[in-house]
Amino acid sequence: MEYGPAPESRKAVDEWLNAHQGRFQLFIGGKWLSPKDNQSFKSINPANEETLAEIAEAGKEDVDKAVAAAKKALPKWEGLGSHARARFLYALARQIQKHARLFAVLESLDNGKSIRETRDIDIPLVARHFYHHAGWAQLRDSILKEYTSIGVVGQIIPWNFPLLMLSWKIAPALAMGNTVVLKPAEFTSLTALLFAEICEQIGLPPGVVNVVTGGGKTGEFIVQHPGIQKIAFTGSTEVGQLIRRNTAGTGKKLSLELGGKSPFLVFDSADLDSAVEGVVDAIWFNQGQVCCAGSRLLVQESVAEQFLKKIRSRMEKLRIGNPLDKAIDIGAIVAPVQLKTIEELVQKGKEEGGAIWQPSWACPKEGCFYPPTLITNVTPSATISQVEIFGPVLIAMSFRTPAEAVKLANNTRYGLAASIWTENINLALNIAPKIKAGTVWINCTNVFDATSGFGGYRESGFGREGGKEGLWEYVKPNWEVELTELPTTSEPKLENNSPSSSSFTTPAIDRTAKMYIGGKQVRPDGAYSIRILDPKGKGIGEVGEGNRKDIRNAVEAAHAAASWAKATAHNRAQVLYYIAENFAVRAAEFSARIAQMTALEPAISQKEVDLAIQRIYTYAALADKYDGQMHQTPFRNVTLAMKEPLGVMGIICPQEMPLLGFISTVIPAISMGNRVVVVPSEPYPLAATDFYQILETSDLPGGVVNIITGKRDTLTQVLANHDDVDGLWYFGSKEGSKLVEFAAAENMKRTWVNYGKPREWFNPQQSEGELFLRHATQIKNIWVPYGE
Numbered sequence: 001m002e003y004g005p006a007p008e009s010r011k012a013v014d015e016w017l018n019a020h021q022g023r024f025q026l027f028i029g030g031k032w033l034s035p036k037d038n039q040s041f042k043s044i045n046p047a048n049e050e051t052l053a054e055i056a057e058a059g060k061e062d063v064d065k066a067v068a069a070a071k072k073a074l075p076k077w078e079g080l081g082s083h084a085r086a087r088f089l090y091a092l093a094r095q096i097q098k099h100a101r102l103f104a105v106l107e108s109l110d111n112g113k114s115i116r117e118t119r120d121i122d123i124p125l126v127a128r129h130f131y132h133h134a135g136w137a138q139l140r141d142s143i144l145k146e147y148t149s150i151g152v153v154g155q156i157i158p159w160n161f162p163l164l165m166l167s168w169k170i171a172p173a174l175a176m177g178n179t180v181v182l183k184p185a186e187f188t189s190l191t192a193l194l195f196a197e198i199c200e201q202i203g204l205p206p207g208v209v210n211v212v213t214g215g216g217k218t219g220e221f222i223v224q225h226p227g228i229q230k231i232a233f234t235g236s237t238e239v240g241q242l243i244r245r246n247t248a249g250t251g252k253k254l255s256l257e258l259g260g261k262s263p264f265l266v267f268d269s270a271d272l273d274s275a276v277e278g279v280v281d282a283i284w285f286n287q288g289q290v291c292c293a294g295s296r297l298l299v300q301e302s303v304a305e306q307f308l309k310k311i312r313s314r315m316e317k318l319r320i321g322n323p324l325d326k327a328i329d330i331g332a333i334v335a336p337v338q339l340k341t342i343e344e345l346v347q348k349g350k351e352e353g354g355a356i357w358q359p360s361w362a363c364p365k366e367g368c369f370y371p372p373t374l375i376t377n378v379t380p381s382a383t384i385s386q387v388e389i390f391g392p393v394l395i396a397m398s399f400r401t402p403a404e405a406v407k408l409a410n411n412t413r414y415g416l417a418a419s420i421w422t423e424n425i426n427l428a429l430n431i432a433p434k435i436k437a438g439t440v441w442i443n444c445t446n447v448f449d450a451t452s453g454f455g456g457y458r459e460s461g462f463g464r465e466g467g468k469e470g471l472w473e474y475v476k477p478n479w480e481v482e483l484t485e486l487p488t489t490s491e492p493k494l495e496n497n498s499p500s501s502s503s504f505t506t507p508a509i510d511r512t513a514k515m516y517i518g519g520k521q522v523r524p525d526g527a528y529s530i531r532i533l534d535p536k537g538k539g540i541g542e543v544g545e546g547n548r549k550d551i552r553n554a555v556e557a558a559h560a561a562a563s564w565a566k567a568t569a570h571n572r573a574q575v576l577y578y579i580a581e582n583f584a585v586r587a588a589e590f591s592a593r594i595a596q597m598t599a600l601e602p603a604i605s606q607k608e609v610d611l612a613i614q615r616i617y618t619y620a621a622l623a624d625k626y627d628g629q630m631h632q633t634p635f636r637n638v639t640l641a642m643k644e645p646l647g648v649m650g651i652i653c654p655q656e657m658p659l660l661g662f663i664s665t666v667i668p669a670i671s672m673g674n675r676v677v678v679v680p681s682e683p684y685p686l687a688a689t690d691f692y693q694i695l696e697t698s699d700l701p702g703g704v705v706n707i708i709t710g711k712r713d714t715l716t717q718v719l720a721n722h723d724d725v726d727g728l729w730y731f732g733s734k735e736g737s738k739l740v741e742f743a744a745a746e747n748m749k750r751t752w753v754n755y756g757k758p759r760e761w762f763n764p765q766q767s768e769g770e771l772f773l774r775h776a777t778q779i780k781n782i783w784v785p786y787g788e
């Protein structure tokens with residue numbers, strides 16, 4: 001039997017568009033303003049190529065105006081307090097719900113996605129996001145009273161979930177007391193403009209939300225604007241990298257939600273029919289234009305043929321066409337340029353030997369439509385296995401063993417999501433921790449909820465959106481406001497490999513400070529040494545001058561020590577306590593060493609040692625207490641928010657506080673299961689090199705802590721460029737901070753830098769506790785079936 005048409009009415013949208021004569025201005029400071037140079041662009045319905053509206057294009061002056069309006073609104077918005085902000089967010093949620101169908105139809109017309117999805121998924125999730133964050137707004141002044149807002153936030157969103165991405169950005173920003181300048185994607189600005197009208201209607205104070213429409217150039221003006229304190233971006237990895245480089249060293253906080261090539265794993269123990277429906281949701285939802293689309297099907301060899309047969313037969317039954325038809329599964333691709341990219345990538349897949357399969361029915365001839373496509377006979381290194389196609393194209397490969405499945409799943413530069421299908425709970429929960437991705441769905445896929453964070457590992461970006469995890473992106477500790485940039489202090493002089501000088505006195509017994517790599521004391525690869533002088537210029541020792549190869553060896557050793565991440569938290573805590581125990585025995589010796597290097601009063605160097613021992617205790621205590629959370633997500637799930645280590649981290653210690661700076665950074669990182677390559681204070685490295693003797697006697701596995709002495713700037717550059725380093729902390733100069741953030745864009749390693757603003761290492765509020773652990777971990781949300 002044939003389906004009859006079931007069209008959704010577009011009358012209300014047409015009325016709304018007509019009421020505006022099809023023209024839209026910029027929403028700045030609560031007013032609708034024409035752009036300075038009167039430029040505009042068209043918004044097109046991709047299903048039939050009709051022009052829906054003419055939209056203002058914001059230039060530099062317009063972005064300036066929007067930022068000024070957001071800045072002006074900030075004190076009043078912050079001053080309103082938690083409860084008043086909660087009421088505004090609640091009102092936004094209510095209004096979205098009340099106008100849900102108008103939003104849904106408008107989104108379908110503008111983007112080409114099916115009304116079934118905008119009506120039942122996008123818009124309800126948008127309302128849910130505002131409700132959830134109305135709650136966080138209410139709680140802000142009580143549970144986050146040690147934190148303050150960031151300020152003016154620039155937000156740049158893509159076209160694939162226009163209003164949903166707006167809600168993911170605006171709701172947490174407003175809830176935490178920030179004001180916003182938002183740029184929707186050029187293809188899909190209309191629902192953001194309707195949202196701006198709703199902001200007006202509820203009486204949101206002018207300037208709290210500003211919407212500047214425009215293309216990539218407008219986005220660049222936002223990114224580069226000095227009046228903006230944070231950028232939140234969702235879009236392609238390439239633009240994410242550009243933004244990382246553009247903001248490097250500026251002190252702008254950054255969160256990036258980028259692309260993906262997410263694996264969809266089907267084991268022979270899966271309910272295959274359910275998994276077929278899972279595939280439909282994974283790759284044909286939103287025409288496959290989903291950052292976390294399950295675009296790589298990995299199916300166990302024993303059921304591969306059977307499963308692919310079921311998929312083909314299901315594909316025959318999918319319906320493609322007018323997005324406003326309520327019985328349509330697949331709507332239109334957002335724009336001709338995206339359609340062309342999909343066609344070219346499929347062609348490339350064919351040329352590389354892939355077998356292309358499409359259903360027997362034909363796509364509509366008019367408009368941007370592309371049929372659901374399955375590509376088999378693909379190798380893991382083929383272009384289409386690695387590149388985000390961002391269309392309804394599924395590539396399929398098979399695997400034999402769970403270990404092979406994990407290898408294939410992780411064989412990507414991305415790490416956004418994964419989906420695991422098996423009826424065997426042991427297998428599912430064994431595989432989930434092994435997959436490098438921010439979200440893992442077990443026997444489900446593409447489910448979202450405001451209570452659960454969403455975001456990537458690796459080149460899928462960093463930062464989370466949703467839940468408490470997402471709030472950290474929009475607040476900063478109160479004390480951070482007071483930090484100031486110090487003029488470059490005159491650092492103690494260093495001398496290079498000169499064997500002797502008149503001011504050098506050889507210690508009674510030469511204690512050669514070596515590097516420490518893989519649990520072994522090693523000499524520097526370059527066989528150069530650096531003389532360490534006391535403040536009077538007298539030589540007190542020598543350390544190896546580390547180079548690129550030493551760093552390479554240390555990174556390799558750190559990777560080889562991966563089992564540290566699997567050790568139980570209790571076990572890691574025990575090792576830390578043991579370190580503290582052995583350290584305490586030698587406290588006087590370390591105190592003397594600090595005094596020798598820095599000429600500080602003995603009481604102060606003693607205090608540094610005492611605090612260092614205390615700090616190790618703190619992280620030993622927190623190792624098994626800074627644990628995950630369980631989110632109560634809907635759809636018969638619970639979501640386990642697991643805090644995972646970043647992996648291999650580089651740590652550039654502060655120059656000051658030679659021992660406490662080392663302990664305060666290294667210990668929290670390893671307490672969470674990271675392995676570290678540490679560059680100790682350049683002028684005062686000897687406390688760190690003395691410390692490896694303690695590590696050696698405290699049951700710390702070799703490779704967990706690796707110490708490379710030498711020139712800070714040189715070693716920082718090598719670590720920042722290293723593709724196998726997952727995170728880098730830097731406590732040094734402003735220039736060094738910029739270098740780290742800029743170079744990190746290449747593999748999107750997580751960074752934490754201080755922009756040349758030293759913290760007080762003696763002050764536990766600034767230098768100890770959960771803030772350090774948050775920077776040492778990333779959250780993986782694992783959606784597990786639960787309940788009826």
Ligand code: NDP
Binds near residue numbers: 218237
């Ligand atoms: P982009 O990354 O170019 O666009 C995302 C947003 O950034 C848009 O608002 C865009 O504006 C804006 N933008 C573009 N260039 C800059 C810039 N230099 N500085 C600041 N902002 C900028 O994605 P595209 O829309 O071009 O899509 C290209 C590919 O990106 C897709 O094929 C897909 O692979 C991927 N993508 C991934 C998404 C995800 O969620 N992970 C979402 C969208 C795309 P405008 O659109 O107006 O040009």
